[in-house]
Amino acid sequence: MRDKSVSPLLYQNAALSVFLSYEHEGPKKSDFFQFNTNRAVLSNQYGNTMLYRDFCFKNYSLYKTGQARLKWGWSNNNYLIFCEIPSYGNFNKRLSYVTSFGPALCYVECFNLFGKQLKAELPLDLQVLGFYIRPSYVSDSPEAYLAPNGNRISAFLASAGAFLPNQAWNAALNPGFSYILSSGNAVVIQYHYEYLCINRPEKLSKSSGIWTIGIKAML
Amino acid sequence: MKGFLLSVLVVLPVLLLTGCEQFLLSADPEDSPESNFEFLWQELNNKYAYFDHKNIDWHEVYQRYRTKIHSEMDEKALFEVLSQMLNELRDGHVNLISSFDQSRNWSWCLDYPANFDEMLVYTSYLGEDYDITGALHNQVIDSVLYVYYSSFASDITQAHLDELLEKLEGLKGLIIDVRNNGGGSGANAALLAAVLTEKAYIYGHSRVKIGPDPTDFSAWKNLTIRPADGKRFAGNVVLLCNRRSYSASNTFALMLKSRPNVCLMGDNTGGGGGIPAYGELPNGWKYRFSASQTIDLNGRQTEDGIVVDIPVALSSGDQAKGIDTIIEAALEYLKNNN
Numbered sequence: 001m002r003d004k005s006v007s008p009l010l011y012q013n014a015a016l017s018v019f020l021s022y023e024h025e026g027p028k029k030s031d032f033f034q035f036n037t038n039r040a041v042l043s044n045q046y047g048n049t050m051l052y053r054d055f056c057f058k059n060y061s062l063y064k065t066g067q068a069r070l071k072w073g074w075s076n077n078n079y080l081i082f083c084e085i086p087s088y089g090n091f092n093k094r095l096s097y098v099t100s101f102g103p104a105l106c107y108v109e110c111f112n113l114f115g116k117q118l119k120a121e122l123p124l125d126l127q128v129l130g131f132y133i134r135p136s137y138v139s140d141s142p143e144a145y146l147a148p149n150g151n152r153i154s155a156f157l158a159s160a161g162a163f164l165p166n167q168a169w170n171a172a173l174n175p176g177f178s179y180i181l182s183s184g185n186a187v188v189i190q191y192h193y194e195y196l197c198i199n200r201p202e203k204l205s206k207s208s209g210i211w212t213i214g215i216k217a218m219l
Numbered sequence: 220m221k222g223f224l225l226s227v228l229v230v231l232p233v234l235l236l237t238g239c240e241q242f243l244l245s246a247d248p249e250d251s252p253e254s255n256f257e258f259l260w261q262e263l264n265n266k267y268a269y270f271d272h273k274n275i276d277w278h279e280v281y282q283r284y285r286t287k288i289h290s291e292m293d294e295k296a297l298f299e300v301l302s303q304m305l306n307e308l309r310d311g312h313v314n315l316i317s318s319f320d321q322s323r324n325w326s327w328c329l330d331y332p333a334n335f336d337e338m339l340v341y342t343s344y345l346g347e348d349y350d351i352t353g354a355l356h357n358q359v360i361d362s363v364l365y366v367y368y369s370s371f372a373s374d375i376t377q378a379h380l381d382e383l384l385e386k387l388e389g390l391k392g393l394i395i396d397v398r399n400n401g402g403g404s405g406a407n408a409a410l411l412a413a414v415l416t417e418k419a420y421i422y423g424h425s426r427v428k429i430g431p432d433p434t435d436f437s438a439w440k441n442l443t444i445r446p447a448d449g450k451r452f453a454g455n456v457v458l459l460c461n462r463r464s465y466s467a468s469n470t471f472a473l474m475l476k477s478r479p480n481v482c483l484m485g486d487n488t489g490g491g492g493g494i495p496a497y498g499e500l501p502n503g504w505k506y507r508f509s510a511s512q513t514i515d516l517n518g519r520q521t522e523d524g525i526v527v528d529i530p531v532a533l534s535s536g537d538q539a540k541g542i543d544t545i546i547e548a549a550l551e552y553l554k555n556n557n
Contacts, residue, residue, distance in 0.1 A: 207242075
């Protein structure tokens with residue numbers, strides 16, 4: 001991640017991630033909801049650190065097309081990113097929020113291999129419209145210095161902007177591979193790639209790739 | 220209908236921002252003496268708040284210092300040149316911070332008399348039995364509550380203040396001593412000021428530098444103190460300051476300056492009216508600078524310090540006798556204005 005309101009340098013590291021997903025598949029439409037949170041101590045090439053936390057809620061509504069393997073529809077992404085730079089005495093806590101909407105599609109391929117039922121999926125989405133709330137380099141903590149007895153919410157709300165093409169980008173690609181068990185449940189290995197970029201007030205760009213292995217259980 | 224429900228739960232340590240995930244992110248900026256110089260100069264050109272007020276021609280500074288930068292210089296030579304350039308700003312809130320040194324400018328206090336002797340305060344006034352209420356060291360002296368607050372970086376709470384206000388009942392007044400208090404959190408200053416007023420008041424205005432022109436600023440924003448919800452004190456208060464009362468102490472003096480029941484005594488504060496913000500250079504060094512301006516109700520820049528109502532200097536003769544001239548003047552003031 002690079003947040004130019006903090007530093008021109010790239011901050012990166014491994015993170016601890018938690019995923020919780022729910023999917024409902026109907027005859028014509030399928031809905032997918034996913035909550036994901038990540039936590040990490042990021043560092044730049046010189047060892048300076050940034051505490052990073054995010055919470056993401058994403059949902060897809062996909063419709064089956066004449067081509068059974070392809071579903072398309074729309075998606076909604078909600079992102080809350082919290083960063084803290086411990087060595088900065090002021091404005092060291094930075095909160096960014098994004099809500100966006102855009103088209104989504106999913107390519108599904110089911111096949112048998114050595115008598116086992118397998119499914120490959122490639123969901124992807126591109127967010128094109130929404131809003132964000134970003135701190136500038138002086139609009140977050142310590143709000144009390146600028147407005148004693150005020151609160152951070154006022155500074156936070158003052159930093160809202162429109163999520164529009166050319167001003168902000170968010171795209172995700174989640175190729176996955178499921179091994180379907182005889183019970184109908186499945187073991188899934190999936191790669192979640194996401195790119196987020198907000199150009200204002202100072203550019204934030206974030207690129208993450210997360211491998212997950214999980215159990216898909218029928219309810 | 221052939222519908223079914225699925226859920227997935229995955230809890231795994233996984234990789235974030237590694238390997239091929241970086242391909243959409245541009246590389247780190249070039250780390251060279253020239254690029255670090257350019258980055259620092261440009262950042263301050265856009266964000267430093269006092270070029271206009273201090274009559275500093277930052278472009279002329281660029282011309283002078285750019286010639287001292289060359290690609291062969293080592294990091295200590297680069298640090299030296301960048302530190303000298305930052306010292307042109309004559310600002311205690313401006314620093315360059317590397318792993319081997321931190322540049323600073325202390326001209327706001329070193330060229331002035333100290334007007335404070337901490338040992339004297341402890342031996343002659345606080346004594347051995349003073350109370351430590353959070354960060355507030357306090358003692359009742361001649362029916363006046365004397366409170367020494369050495370750093371606004373040490374947090375105080377409403378419970379601490381309630382305790383002090385309880386002690387104040389029946390006393391002639393309050394002395395708050397922020398001499399040599401180099402600042403810290405403005406929130407602590409606001410918390411303390413909030414128990415000294417019965418109604419909300421505007422004590423100054425602040426604006427943030429938002430562009431490359433020396434006059435590019437946001438609109439002025441009112442700075443307001445609202446009374447505390449709990450106990451409050453409406454009696455006479457003397458605030459003791461010196462040139463080392465800086466940053467949040469300077470702001471605290473500004474908060475109290477316009478109050479009719481408060482008298483500022485001692486020496487003018489040292490300034491530090493801008494909020495310090497931080498940044499990082501391409502080589503990983505950090506820098507700090509004043510990102511905003513603050514003015515008092517008369518439009519005077521608080522970067523120049525807050526002028527006290529009654530100037531009093533610490534006499535060396537008194538000091539030798541174990542007397543703090545400024546505390547004595549404050550006690551006398553409260554006795555006469557009770």
